[in-house]
Amino acid sequence: MTPPTASADFSASSEPSLGGGTTAPHADCIADSAGGLTFDVTDHGGPDPAHLVLTERDSGEDVRLPLTPAGDGSLRAALPSSVRLPEGRWDVFAQVAGEEPRRLAPGLNDLRSLVDRVPSGSRGFVAVRIPYATKHGNLTVRSWLRAPHAEAGELLVTDSEMTVSGRVYGTAITPKAYAEIRSRTDGGPALRSELTPRGDEFTFRVGYEELEAGRWDLWVRPEGEDGLAVRVARLLDDVADKKPIFTYPTARLDTGRGRIAVEPYYTSDNDLAVLVTAAAAAE
Numbered sequence: 001m002t003p004p005t006a007s008a009d010f011s012a013s014s015e016p017s018l019g020g021g022t023t024a025p026h027a028d029c030i031a032d033s034a035g036g037l038t039f040d041v042t043d044h045g046g047p048d049p050a051h052l053v054l055t056e057r058d059s060g061e062d063v064r065l066p067l068t069p070a071g072d073g074s075l076r077a078a079l080p081s082s083v084r085l086p087e088g089r090w091d092v093f094a095q096v097a098g099e100e101p102r103r104l105a106p107g108l109n110d111l112r113s114l115v116d117r118v119p120s121g122s123r124g125f126v127a128v129r130i131p132y133a134t135k136h137g138n139l140t141v142r143s144w145l146r147a148p149h150a151e152a153g154e155l156l157v158t159d160s161e162m163t164v165s166g167r168v169y170g171t172a173i174t175p176k177a178y179a180e181i182r183s184r185t186d187g188g189p190a191l192r193s194e195l196t197p198r199g200d201e202f203t204f205r206v207g208y209e210e211l212e213a214g215r216w217d218l219w220v221r222p223e224g225e226d227g228l229a230v231r232v233a234r235l236l237d238d239v240a241d242k243k244p245i246f247t248y249p250t251a252r253l254d255t256g257r258g259r260i261a262v263e264p265y266y267t268s269d270n271d272l273a274v275l276v277t278a279a280a281a282a283e
Helices: none
Strands: 026-031 037-042 050-056 062-069 074-079 088-096 105-110 126-133 139-146 149-157 161-169 178-183 191-198 201-207 214-221 230-233 251-255 258-266 272-278
Touching: 026 126, 026 139, 037 050, 050 074, 105 126, 139 230, 161 214, 161 230, 178 201, 201 214
Parallel strands: 026 105, 149 230
Antiparallel strands: 026 037, 037 074, 050 062, 050 088, 062 074, 088 139, 126 139, 149 161, 161 201, 178 191, 178 214, 191 201, 214 230, 214 272, 251 258, 258 272
């Protein structure tokens, strides 16, 4: 990322600013139901052009958005859902002409429109952007771009199985549809589970007695074996990291291979998975 060569002149202030002050500028975020975000950033008080810069943490790819006066002492940048933001974690900076980019701190997040969001799926993909505060107190946007997408809904967990309910976006469920339970550990053939459709919605069963020790990922094939495999994930809400928030009881049961413990969970990418471990006979 190469900053412009123009210069800017700022005065020191105890308030957050885009200039050379010691306090990090902050941004308030508003989400809309289409998957877009609006950022309101503390105004730097100078006339020079400014940009909001999102940098993908792994690839270093940048997305630059102009910051324009919002009329309330702040600068505003819009990230509409039509602008594709590849899947990943995007660190958020503000850059004034002639200055180095400055990391933004999170302000107030209005994410109410993300709760119980139901996209149309007409564009063939689902775009999800959730701003959150990192452990270091910085603003980052977690982005998902799934085409198509299978959204996990209610999980019915018992001592011997789990029933997964969900809905597909960007594709249709055909009579050939089924679910796959894939071992992440050994890479062997996937286990199949019958998928019960109801329009764009589905349910399928994960029988614990079938699972060996290891981690198992859940997929659906809406068009059968000749179509795409779609990862089951929970993305359509305002929680950026489901893993520590959505927890489920651990089941313990005896199988022909011994006693096992089974725990459903969401991965760091909010994909649905199952962890199977050997359990002590006394448990």
